[in-house]
Amino acid sequence: MRIAKLLAVLLSAQLWAANPIVIRNATILTVTKGTINDGSIVIRDGKIVDVGTKILAPAGATVIDAMGKYVMPGIIDCHSHILAESINEGSVSVSSMVSVGDVLNPESIVMYRALAGGVTTANILHGSANPIGGLSAVVKLRWGKSANELLFEGAPPGIKFALGENPKRRGSSDASPAVTTQPANLRYPATRMGVEDVIREALLDARNYQASWKDYDAKKARGEAAIPPVRDLKLEPLVEVLEGKRFVHAHCYRQDEIMMLLKVADEFGFKIRTLQHVLEGYKVADEILAHGAGASTFSDWWGYKMEAVDAIPYNAAIMVRKGIVVSINSDDAEQMRHLNIEAAKTMKYGGLNETEALSLITINPAKQLMIDKRVGSIEVGKDADLAIYDGHPLSTMSKVVQVLIDGEVYFDRDKDIEQRPVLESKKKALLQKTSSSTTTRRPQ
Amino acid sequence: MLSDDAATEAVLFGDAKHPGFIDALSNWGIPAAAPAVPATTTGRGARTPASSTPVPSSTPTAPPARGPEDRPSNSSYARAADQLVAADASIALARDSGFTSAVTYPPPKIFSGQGAMFNLAGERVGEMIVASPTAQHVSFPSAGANGFSSFPGSLMGMMAYVHQVFLDAAHYKEARDIYDKHPQGLVRPAYDHTLEGVLESPRILLPAQRAVEIDRMIRFAATLKVPAVLYGASEGYRAADEIKQANIPVLLSLKWPARLPDANPSIPDSLRVLEVREQAPSTAAALAKAGVTFAFYSDGLAPRELMRAARKAIDAGLSPEDAVRAFTLNAAKVYGVADRLGSIEKGKIANLVVSEGDIFQERTRIKYVFVDGEKYEPGSSDAPAAPATPATGGLQ
Numbered sequence: 001m002r003i004a005k006l007l008a009v010l011l012s013a014q015l016w017a018a019n020p021i022v023i024r025n026a027t028i029l030t031v032t033k034g035t036i037n038d039g040s041i042v043i044r045d046g047k048i049v050d051v052g053t054k055i056l057a058p059a060g061a062t063v064i065d066a067m068g069k070y071v072m073p074g075i076i077d078c079h080s081h082i083l084a085e086s087i088n089e090g091s092v093s094v095s096s097m098v099s100v101g102d103v104l105n106p107e108s109i110v111m112y113r114a115l116a117g118g119v120t121t122a123n124i125l126h127g128s129a130n131p132i133g134g135l136s137a138v139v140k141l142r143w144g145k146s147a148n149e150l151l152f153e154g155a156p157p158g159i160k161f162a163l164g165e166n167p168k169r170r171g172s173s174d175a176s177p178a179v180t181t182q183p184a185n186l187r188y189p190a191t192r193m194g195v196e197d198v199i200r201e202a203l204l205d206a207r208n209y210q211a212s213w214k215d216y217d218a219k220k221a222r223g224e225a226a227i228p229p230v231r232d233l234k235l236e237p238l239v240e241v242l243e244g245k246r247f248v249h250a251h252c253y254r255q256d257e258i259m260m261l262l263k264v265a266d267e268f269g270f271k272i273r274t275l276q277h278v279l280e281g282y283k284v285a286d287e288i289l290a291h292g293a294g295a296s297t298f299s300d301w302w303g304y305k306m307e308a309v310d311a312i313p314y315n316a317a318i319m320v321r322k323g324i325v326v327s328i329n330s331d332d333a334e335q336m337r338h339l340n341i342e343a344a345k346t347m348k349y350g351g352l353n354e355t356e357a358l359s360l361i362t363i364n365p366a367k368q369l370m371i372d373k374r375v376g377s378i379e380v381g382k383d384a385d386l387a388i389y390d391g392h393p394l395s396t397m398s399k400v401v402q403v404l405i406d407g408e409v410y411f412d413r414d415k416d417i418e419q420r421p422v423l424e425s426k427k428k429a430l431l432q433k434t435s436s437s438t439t440t441r442r443p444q
Numbered sequence: 445m446l447s448d449d450a451a452t453e454a455v456l457f458g459d460a461k462h463p464g465f466i467d468a469l470s471n472w473g474i475p476a477a478a479p480a481v482p483a484t485t486t487g488r489g490a491r492t493p494a495s496s497t498p499v500p501s502s503t504p505t506a507p508p509a510r511g512p513e514d515r516p517s518n519s520s521y522a523r524a525a526d527q528l529v530a531a532d533a534s535i536a537l538a539r540d541s542g543f544t545s546a547v548t549y550p551p552p553k554i555f556s557g558q559g560a561m562f563n564l565a566g567e568r569v570g571e572m573i574v575a576s577p578t579a580q581h582v583s584f585p586s587a588g589a590n591g592f593s594s595f596p597g598s599l600m601g602m603m604a605y606v607h608q609v610f611l612d613a614a615h616y617k618e619a620r621d622i623y624d625k626h627p628q629g630l631v632r633p634a635y636d637h638t639l640e641g642v643l644e645s646p647r648i649l650l651p652a653q654r655a656v657e658i659d660r661m662i663r664f665a666a667t668l669k670v671p672a673v674l675y676g677a678s679e680g681y682r683a684a685d686e687i688k689q690a691n692i693p694v695l696l697s698l699k700w701p702a703r704l705p706d707a708n709p710s711i712p713d714s715l716r717v718l719e720v721r722e723q724a725p726s727t728a729a730a731l732a733k734a735g736v737t738f739a740f741y742s743d744g745l746a747p748r749e750l751m752r753a754a755r756k757a758i759d760a761g762l763s764p765e766d767a768v769r770a771f772t773l774n775a776a777k778v779y780g781v782a783d784r785l786g787s788i789e790k791g792k793i794a795n796l797v798v799s800e801g802d803i804f805q806e807r808t809r810i811k812y813v814f815v816d817g818e819k820y821e822p823g824s825s826d827a828p829a830a831p832a833t834p835a836t837g838g839l840q
Binding site for chain 2: 084085086087088089090091092095097098099100102103105106107129134146147148187225226227228230231232233234423426427430431433434
């Protein structure tokens with residue numbers, strides 16, 4: 001596809017990695033340290049080493065002139081399903097044995113498109129088909145790298161939970177003609193009460209599993225003969241949840257189910273890391289804050305199902321004002337390409353200021369994913385994950401011109417446009433070759 | 445072993461003689477075997493069209509599986525050696541095209557079962573078997589169509605399932621050993637024939653067509669901690685070095701990717717798809733260059749189509765010698781039987797193919813093959829050709 005181009009980008013990136021990079025003459029939206037007009041950013045070994053107005057370019061530095069342009073931290077999407085070659089293991093109520101990280105496709109074109117929308121980090125989640133879903137993966141959108149190289153080094157592990165209409169779908173009793181021979185898989189649960197029951201029971205199973213290992217370890221320590229428990233891929237991650245080593249991102253809509261989950265988590269002694277969608281979060285913001293959960297919501301997506309009818313576009317702003325760590329997510333490959341505009345809507349609905357709006361797609365999701373020491377703002381010591389816009393990123397008129405991850409340029413709008421005719425002619429040549437080889441073949 | 449006379453005859457007439465060809469992943473010999481599941485995985489983002497193979501995880505009457513413990517789509521214990529039919533028509537057809545052995549697997553499931561390497565002639569299956577079990581065949585059928593009907597309903601579910609079964613198998617073995625040492629006071633471990641089947645297999649075959657899948661399965665094999673072989677590999681030209689580094693052998697499908705005859709003409713192929721189609725046959729040369737042990741397999745193609753398919757790999761840079769090796773010695777190496785099969789050496793099983801000239805030329809006639817020292821002429825019946833000379837008399 002764009003292998004030649006990729007090579008060119010990677011090669012140049014390699015060279016750049018050796019030398020420092022300076023982005024000059026830019027309006028720098030640091031998010032955490034205010035806005036710097038006519039500023040510079042110095043990058044070395046993938047990290048930001050200097051930010052300010054009076055910076056001299058180090059010798060041998062590659063200079064990116066950002067005159068008239070805006071630089072913001074790379075966008076972080078706390079809820080995405082791109083790259084996953086399967087999203088739901090919906091056959092069972094608890095699918096914590098599966099991992100989205102097993103099935104990432106780093107060649108999926110939607111990653112490049114998201115990158116072109118300024119996104120540099122994403123939380124790839126299992127779907128919402130079941131009360132307890134699969135394991136998630138935090139990735140950097142290092143286009144051209146392998147699946148393993150996308151993984152955000154050291155990001156704490158996560159897992160998807162889901163409440164409400166999706167997990168209580170009972171499965172298909174009216175199987176389509178193609179699968180009529182299949183007996184209906186009528187799943188439990190069918191109600192919100194059942195969802196709670198499934199989660200509680202799975203956590204109890206996990207407790208027992210944890211205890212069975214402790215029991216075994218104790219027996220072994222005493223020198224007794226004992227058969228170890230079987231490693232259980234379904235329960236292992238839930239033990240990690242109970243031990244505070246794996247973090248729950250819970251799909252939810254209504255205030256009642258939100259309250260239910262917070263109560264269950266309190267009962268089992270762990271914290272819900274983020275509530276996802278959380279469209280009625282504004283109704284129970286105090287309770288969410290008291291529990292310590294983050295909230296990752298849509299800007300103004302509303303009314304697409306019964307449990308979403310009470311959504312209001314002020315949700316994000318209200319929760320911000322209450323003191324909750326709030327982010328705006330995409331949940332969608334298309335939406336992912338303009339998260340900057342999604343964030344901007346909170347200025348109209350709820351009156352957030354520019355920095356607060358930008359926080360929703362940068363430092364706040366970084367905090368929710370516990371990677372804020374590395375990314376989410378433009379500060380010395382952080383990863384050089386940057387999006388350069390040709391205008392203010394909160395304007396619908398602005399376009400992304402360059403995106404850097406770890407100080408490497410992974411998207412360059414000019415180069416992309418330049419490559420289009422090259423790829424087009426390559427394709428034409430291949431098509432011609434195929435058609436000519438089929439027409440000139442003679443019977444032998 | 446082959447008698448000296450028979451070998452001399454081939455040399456005397458100036459024909460091309462090679463070790464008998466081996467189909468390294470086959471369905472020959474099992475009557476009405478379903479076509480092999482393509483070595484691809486489907487799902488969101490998959491390039492290749494979904495296979496029409498239905499989810500085999502439950503028969504019409506079986507209830508939906510609720511997890512790995514139900515062992516869905518699992519015939520790990522099935523042995524192709526027990527399913528082979530000596531008189532199956534595919535055997536003579538394959539022999540006519542220069543093949544003398546095949547490694548056949550039971551019909552595809554997630555755990556399809558254990559393969560058998562057998563010679564393509566004989567009256568009794570037991571005498572035809574060269575090695576069994578050869579490997580456990582694992583496939584990921586296209587379940588993307590309905591991820592909700594039965595576990596596992598997704599690619600990641602199938603991977604988790606396979607992983608869990610291997611964990612269970614390791615535990616099964618460990619528990620049995622501990623119990624054998626301390627039978628008094630410990631709970632007796634239950635017998636599980638699917639785990640017996642997993643433990644019996646010396647290696648597993650994992651499907652990996654695209655470069656992304658190759659990378660994924662190399663990592664998966666490391667997780668499973670069992671010797672693995674990748675099959676498919678049409679995009680292997682992009683991953684040869686990685687495969688070499690992982691030291692994993694490859695079974696390379698000879699069914700090169702092509703536009704489906706019933707593809708919608710108004711939907712043009714993407715550049716990526718066109719590139720893969722153009723370059724897939726260069727995988728063989730790339731693997732040879734990287735030093736990867738690889739063998740060809742039929743992947744549902746008729747035996748007579750295989751030489752032409754291999755010719756494409758040669759046209760794309762593979763040396764004819766390496767092509768022969770991919771049909772002979774390498775297949776034997778992959779399955780650990782190179783000491784008895786795959787090359788013309790004294791003491792090895794006398795499987796030979798004799799052709800009038802370059803065996804990879806479409807018009808070249810296969811003159812005859814020797815299977816276990818018995819001479820067969822193409823087009824003849826299942827029975828060995830009537831010995832024209834006493835040459836075959838000295839067979840052992």
